[in-house]
Amino acid sequence: MCPLCLCGSFHPLALEKCILEYILPTKAGRAHSRAIKFAIVGRIAVLLTQKRSPFSLPPMIFDPASLPSHRQTIRPISATALHGIVFQDNKLIAIDAKNGYLYQIALDTGHTTVLNSHRWQEFVGTTGLAIDDQNHLWFTTRENLYCCTLEDFTPKFFTRLPYTANGVAVTGNTIYVTCQRSGQIFIFDRQSGQEITRLYAPGIGIENITIRGEELWLTDTLEQTVYCLDRATGEQLFSMITPFESPTGLAFYRDANSGKDILYVAYAFQEPYIRDNPNSEQVYELSYRPRTFVHPLYFHYDPAKKYTLSNGYLIELSYVEELEPLYNVELKNVEWRIALPLETPRQKIRSVEAVGLPFIEEIEDGQRVAVFKFEQITAKQRHIFGWKVLLEVWGIKYQITPKDCEDLPDLPADFPDRYLIDNDDLAMNTEIILNAAEEATGRETNLLRKVYSIRNYVYDQLSYGIKPHIDTPDIALRRGVGSCGEYVGLLLALCRLNGIACRTVGRYKCPPHPLERNLPLEPDYNHVWMEFYLPSIGWVPMESNPDDIFEGGPYPNRFFMGLAWYHTEIAKDIPFERMLSEGQPVLKTQVPIGDLAINHVQFIILEELAPKD
Missing domain, CATH: 3.10.620.30 (C8orf32 fold)
Structure with missing residues (x-):
């Protein structure tokens, strides 16, 4: 019976009909139709595969009001290489370095417009972007720093660097410009145009920059890192690893509901994919396409423990062996030991369950190990066995x-x-x-x-x-x-x-x-x-x-001194996987595990997590 409207069917098409005819026509349903549809069908599928009655569902299994007020990941249509970004009220201003478009994106609706539709040529190659307290737009192109108004976008030359200027940030009468080639942050006086001093830039890639209070914040494309520096001295306070490669810009957004600053980071890179080319002898070929978007960077810096955690993910990790010996073998009283993931500052276990065959859990040198026992293993046997773990994983960067x-x-x-x-x-x-x-x-x-x-x-x-x-x-x-x-x-x-x-x-x-x-x-x-x-x-x-x-x-x-969120820590000091037969270790030179079984490793990313303060 349909758990939504009691129409008398479990069939997916019936569920689809219920969603389309009774739920989506509502105002909330229209606003979040795709999310509601996928969430309901996905939840029901989970319950049915777990053999749980759909009647155990609460009256409302999905609350549209719980959705975020704006899209978490911002993807401007037609954008190919976003770099400098800045927030103005409830809108994001972003520059596309490849096509020169200055985008304005409404955070609540995602509505996107091109602000400089008549002056886009002057912005081709622009990477740095800032708006000052007088509503002037500052941007870097090649070695030059320009200023213009947000009405006519006519560039006014300000200064020239010895090498390519990358990022720009403005506060009061002080202007900061990053330069990868020199490895420095140039500081200028806005009134006189004179250089005041320079600060050391912490990374080796192209860096963009923004300001929050007395802090300088930088992204680095090659380091996959965001740095927080003291604005006066340039001393590095802490840093964090970003969840995606090639961060190209950053800006803080003050959330009206929580009153907190949310750090958004722009990314731009080339993604490999399999292209369907009907004009080629090889129909499928490797190609690359641009990928660019803006995504929140959540973080928590712990000065006492000297590390920073950044965006985490709840993942399901399965490790399963498929027993299929390559040759005649007979092992008796076998213990097949497979280490389980560890609890570390950046990795937490929520649950562990067996796959295929049950196991007993033992502690070896302080680490959890799944032990599968077989009376014997022969070439004619076929089994699958292993574990599935629900795991929280985070990016970590030590500040030592x-x-x-x-x-x-x-x-x-x-x-x-x-x-x-x-x-x-x-x-x-x-x-x-x-x-x-x-x-x-x-x-x-x-x-x-x-x-x-x-x-x-x-x-x-x-x-x-x-x-x-x-x-x-x-x-x-x-x-x-x-x-x-x-x-x-x-x-x-x-x-x-x-x-x-x-x-x-x-x-x-x-x-x-x-x-x-x-x-x-x-x-x-x-x-x-x-x-x-x-x-x-x-x-x-x-x-x-x-x-x-x-x-x-x-x-x-x-x-x-850092790891990204996608590293899973499973074994330290002990072997990840080994066998005992009649109490004695089975050596690789005798019977390699790879000759007995095929291992299957599978990840499923379930949701994104923000570290607790």
């Missing part, structure tokens, strides 16, 4: 400086025997690795700077590439090409030889498409990174290879 790492205490007593030795084929006694450990750090004594130097040394020596198996660090270093596992192996070896406690972390990254909700997403590969230990501070993450994006540098610090 070399000054924080002066005069650190000694490592805990048990750490040297666990995290300074060669316990994973790290080739730490080979000449090439011993020489590399010395060369990577030189005379540096500060622990944090040593780790940073080792990272950059490894990036200088290796380029990313995947092989069927992982070689030891000495072989990878000679070859000059490594997978994420080989990057980690070399990083571990060099850090441990320099007295830095470190360990491997993994295991998977969710495909980074946070706007693709309630769809199964499958990663192409597994992934590992590392953590290093700072006495009195704790374990700090560092990615393996993703920041190695330029041959010879400079390298972004995006994932140096």
